[in-house]
Amino acid sequence: MVKTLSLGLLLPTLLLAGAGRDADQYVRIERLSDRVVLAHWIGPDRLCHLVGIQSQKGLVLIDTEMSPRTTTPIKERIDREFGRTDWAYVINTHGHHAGGNGAFRDVPVVAHENLAAEIQWRIDVQTDPQRKRQAIDEAAQIVTTLRDNLRQVGGNRAHARLMHGEIRFWELYVEDLEEGYEVLRPTLTFADRHTLNLGDVTLELIFFGKGHSDSDTLVYMPQEGLLFTGAIAYQRGQLPEISDESQIEDVRRSIAVLDEFLDPSVAVRRVLPSHSRPLQRKDLVPIRDYYQKMLAGVRAAQREGLTIEQAAERLAQRKVFRAFLEPPPGHWLYGLHDRNLRNLWRICQQESRPAGAMQTKN
Numbered sequence: 001m002v003k004t005l006s007l008g009l010l011l012p013t014l015l016l017a018g019a020g021r022d023a024d025q026y027v028r029i030e031r032l033s034d035r036v037v038l039a040h041w042i043g044p045d046r047l048c049h050l051v052g053i054q055s056q057k058g059l060v061l062i063d064t065e066m067s068p069r070t071t072t073p074i075k076e077r078i079d080r081e082f083g084r085t086d087w088a089y090v091i092n093t094h095g096h097h098a099g100g101n102g103a104f105r106d107v108p109v110v111a112h113e114n115l116a117a118e119i120q121w122r123i124d125v126q127t128d129p130q131r132k133r134q135a136i137d138e139a140a141q142i143v144t145t146l147r148d149n150l151r152q153v154g155g156n157r158a159h160a161r162l163m164h165g166e167i168r169f170w171e172l173y174v175e176d177l178e179e180g181y182e183v184l185r186p187t188l189t190f191a192d193r194h195t196l197n198l199g200d201v202t203l204e205l206i207f208f209g210k211g212h213s214d215s216d217t218l219v220y221m222p223q224e225g226l227l228f229t230g231a232i233a234y235q236r237g238q239l240p241e242i243s244d245e246s247q248i249e250d251v252r253r254s255i256a257v258l259d260e261f262l263d264p265s266v267a268v269r270r271v272l273p274s275h276s277r278p279l280q281r282k283d284l285v286p287i288r289d290y291y292q293k294m295l296a297g298v299r300a301a302q303r304e305g306l307t308i309e310q311a312a313e314r315l316a317q318r319k320v321f322r323a324f325l326e327p328p329p330g331h332w333l334y335g336l337h338d339r340n341l342r343n344l345w346r347i348c349q350q351e352s353r354p355a356g357a358m359q360t361k362n
C-alpha cells in the first residue's frame with residue numbers, strides 16, 4: 001500500500017521534471033498583454049504559435065502541437081506564466097493544429113465541425129502498423145538529418161540551440177508515435193460561428209471556408225482587438241489557398257469574413273497568424289483582393305470563352321498579384337497560384353452550369 005502510494009506520488013513528479021526541462025529550454029513565451037501570451041517550440045525551420053489566454057472563467061489555448069508530448073511543455077510554460085492551471089477550453093483553428101489535444105484530457109475542445117474528419121489520419125496512422133512504421137521512420141529520419149546538420153553548425157550557439165530544440169521536438173513526436181497517443185476530437189463544434197463567453201473576455205470563432213484546410217477558423221478577441229488567423233494570412237507575401245475541396249460558398253465566405261475585419265468599425269489592433277510574426281490589419285487587404293480579383297477574373301474569362309491557359313496568362317501572379325512571392329521549385333507552396341486558378345476554374349464552371357445539367361438521358 002505504502003509502495004503504491006509513494007510510486008503514485010513519485011511518477012507525476014518525474015514526468016513533470018522531464019517536461020519542465022523541455023519547457024525551460026525549448027519553449028519561448030511572448031507576452032502580448034495581461035491576458036494573452038504567444039508560445040512556440042523553438043527550431044530553425046519551425047514557428048507555430050500557440051496562444052494562451054487567461055479569463056475569469058479559466059485558461060484557453062488556441063491550437064496544440066503535433067502530439068501530446070510536444071504540447072505538454074508549452075502548456076506547462078503557460079501555466080507558470082499565468083500562475084494557474086484551470087484550463088477551460090482548447091480551440092483548434094484547423095486540423096493541422098489539433099495533434100496535441102490529448103495533453104488536455106477533460107478540457108472541452110472547440111473547433112469547426114469538419115475538423116473531426118480532418119484528423120482521422122492521426123488515428124489511422126496509429127492503428128495501421130504499416131503507416132505507423134512509416135510515420136516513425138519519417139520522423140526519425142528528420143532527427144537524423146537535423147543531427148547531421150547540427151555538426152555543421154559549429155560554433156554558432158544560438159543556431160545550435162534552435163536545432164537542439166527541433167531535434168527534441170521530433171524525438172518526442174517519435175516517442176508519442178511509438179507508444180501511441182490519444183487523438184482528442186472536438187467536443188464542441190460549430191458550422192458558421194460560435195462565441196465563447198469567458199466573463200471578462202469573449203472569443204468569437206468564425207469559419208473562414210475551406211482553403212488551407214477544411215476547417216479553417218479565425219478567433220477574434222474584441223476586448224483586445226486581437227484577431228488570431230491560424231493558417232489564414234499565413235505570413236506577409238504568402239498566397240492564400242483555394243483547395244480541391246473549396247466550393248463557391250467557401251470563396252464567398254472567405255471574402256465576406258475578410259471584409260468584416262477590414263471594416264474600420266471593427267477594432268483590430270493586431271493580426272496574429274500561427275506561423276509568422278504579428279501582422280497588421282492592412283496585411284489582410286492583399287488576401288481579400290486576391291480572392292476577389294481571382295473570382296472576377298475567372299468569371300470574366302469563362303464568359304468571354306477563354307481557355308484556362310489564356311486565363312492563366314491574364315491572371316499571372318507576376319503581373320497581377322505582385323504582393324505575393326513566388327516560392328522556389330521544391331517549396332511546398334510552389335505552383336500554388338496555378339492550383340488556385342484550376343480550382344477556381346472548376347468552381348466557376350460548376351456555378352454557371354444549370355442545375356441538373358450533369359444528368360444525361362439513357
Ligand SMILES: [Zn+2]
Pocket residue numbers: 094096097212213231
Ligand atoms: Zn495548417
